[in-house]
Amino acid sequence: MPVWYVLGAGTLLATTIRWLFYLPEARTRVFICSIALLWFSSLISAPIREGVESRGLISALWLACGMAITTWAITIHPLHSIWLCFIYPLIFAHLSFKWAAVFSTLMTFAWIHASFSTSSPSYYQILLIGLISNLAAITLGGFIHAIISQSKQRNELIEQLLDAQTKQAVANREAGRLAERQRIARELHATLAQDLASAALLLEADKEKKSPHHSETIGQLLKTGHEKIRRIIWSLRPDLSALALETSIERLVRDLNWKYPKLIDFQIHGEPIATTDDQRRLIELTAREGIANALKHGHPNKIIITLSYLKDHIHIDIGDNGKGITVSDTKQDGFGITDLRHETSQLGGRLCLNNRENGGATLTLELPLEKT
Numbered sequence: 001m002p003v004w005y006v007l008g009a010g011t012l013l014a015t016t017i018r019w020l021f022y023l024p025e026a027r028t029r030v031f032i033c034s035i036a037l038l039w040f041s042s043l044i045s046a047p048i049r050e051g052v053e054s055r056g057l058i059s060a061l062w063l064a065c066g067m068a069i070t071t072w073a074i075t076i077h078p079l080h081s082i083w084l085c086f087i088y089p090l091i092f093a094h095l096s097f098k099w100a101a102v103f104s105t106l107m108t109f110a111w112i113h114a115s116f117s118t119s120s121p122s123y124y125q126i127l128l129i130g131l132i133s134n135l136a137a138i139t140l141g142g143f144i145h146a147i148i149s150q151s152k153q154r155n156e157l158i159e160q161l162l163d164a165q166t167k168q169a170v171a172n173r174e175a176g177r178l179a180e181r182q183r184i185a186r187e188l189h190a191t192l193a194q195d196l197a198s199a200a201l202l203l204e205a206d207k208e209k210k211s212p213h214h215s216e217t218i219g220q221l222l223k224t225g226h227e228k229i230r231r232i233i234w235s236l237r238p239d240l241s242a243l244a245l246e247t248s249i250e251r252l253v254r255d256l257n258w259k260y261p262k263l264i265d266f267q268i269h270g271e272p273i274a275t276t277d278d279q280r281r282l283i284e285l286t287a288r289e290g291i292a293n294a295l296k297h298g299h300p301n302k303i304i305i306t307l308s309y310l311k312d313h314i315h316i317d318i319g320d321n322g323k324g325i326t327v328s329d330t331k332q333d334g335f336g337i338t339d340l341r342h343e344t345s346q347l348g349g350r351l352c353l354n355n356r357e358n359g360g361a362t363l364t365l366e367l368p369l370e371k372t
Contacts, residue, residue, distance in 0.1 A: 011086060012037050015079070032073045036083070039065055052094055059094040060103075066090065067107050074114040084111060097145045101138045108134040245280050246272060246307060249287055253305065256291065263303055264291065270309030279367050282343050283307075283316055286351070289340055290318025290363035298322025298361055313349075313369055319362040324355040340365075 015033050042062070043049045051058030070087055073080035087107060092100045112130045116123050246268055253266045275283070287305055294303055300322030308315040337353055344351040349367035356362055 011082060012040055015082070029073075029076055032069065032076055032080075036066075036069050036073065039069055055094055055096055060099065063087075063091055063094060063103060067103065067110065070107070071110040071114050074111060078115055081111065081115065092141060097142065100141070104138065105131070105134055244272065245275055245283060248280070248284050249305065249307065252284070252287060252291075260295075263301070264305060265303070266305045266307070268307050268309075273309050273314070273369055275314060275367075275369070278347060279314070282340070282347060282349075282367070283314070283365060285343075286316060286340055286363065286365040287318060289337065293325055293337075293363070294318070294320040294322055294361065297325040300360060309369075314367050316365045317362055318364075319356070319360060321358075321360040324359065325353070325361040337363075 012033060015036075039062075043052065048058070048062070052062050053059070066087060070080065070083045073083065084107070088104060091103045091107065095103060108130050109127070112123075112127050116126055120126075250266060253264045256264055290305075291303060294300055298320050300320035303318065303320045306315075306317040306319070308317075337351075341351050344365060344367070347367055349365060351366075352362075352364045354362055354364070
């Protein structure tokens with residue numbers, strides 16, 4: 001609730017109590033105070049309050065009633081001039097600046113006319129001073145109103161700009177997503193779909209005439225299609241080049257330890273050395289695969305990841321204390337051990353999966369270091 005609402009209610013109530021208890025015979029003053037309280041308490045009604053705060057016709061009518069009551073009260077006793085302390089703020093708060101200037105001028109004239117007799121020699125001097133003071137107040141109010149209006153307009157422009165930027169960002173993301181889908185569709189259609197169609201035609205022909213050459217060609221087409229699918233999947237993976245290798249693995253370990261508290265330890269030996277993007281991806285995939293296989297097949301209560309930077313190669317071990325794992329257990333869709341071995345061989349490295357004598361298994365990847 002605005003402070004002038006509280007100020008107005010308190011002033012009216014205090015005035016009414018003063019006349020009621022200290023001057024019981026002043027019935028006219030009590031009556032006018034009661035009318036003022038009734039006028040002000042109309043704000044309790046939600047429709048009236050909303051109308052008053054809308055700065056429209058209801059605001060003007062409501063304030064005109066308040067100004068008339070105040071003028072009448074001042075005519076009865078000059079002490080009621082204190083009501084002007086909340087009448088003026090209400091005028092400027094609930095009317096447009098143009099109408100607020102008009103109403104405040106009328107209120108000033110009514111106040112002076114009610115407080116001083118027109119027959120007084122100083123009446124016109126007081127009226128002139130009051131109107132000049134009111135004009136100065138209106139001028140100051142105009143500057144304040146202009147500042148507030150400019151601030152509101154600036155905030156609206158900022159909100160519109162932020163909204164436009166948000167919509168543009170969403171549109172850019174959607175456009176990028178659509179372009180990526182179209183690229184994948186074109187690549188699948190231009191490569192994999194043709195290979196599979198060729199393999200299907202050869203299979204149809206092979207039904208009529210068994211041919212070793214056909215079988216070999218079909219196998220080669222399927223292998224080629226598999227490699228193309230792998231390249232597309234690799235291209236869809238997030239780029240890790242912006243992250244240090246150890247940072248990427250630490251994030252993986254932190255995320256898994258949140259789900260499995262204190263299950264995984266990560267150790268780094270040696271001074272970190274730059275690696276290629278393909279090496280970074282393969283090392284992270286190996287760490288993920290080692291952890292996934294340990295959880296799925298070994299059911300350990302401890303997994304230790306050791307990343308070692310040696311003189312001419314980088315080495316990562318994923319060891320656990322579970323019940324062991326076999327290579328056949330790791331043959332699954334996606335990036336399994338078989339796929340990791342293939343990628344490792346392309347990078348000139350070595351991948352080993354061994355059971356340990358004291359239980360558990362260790363997945364080891366070794367890659368030669370290259371300068372990026």
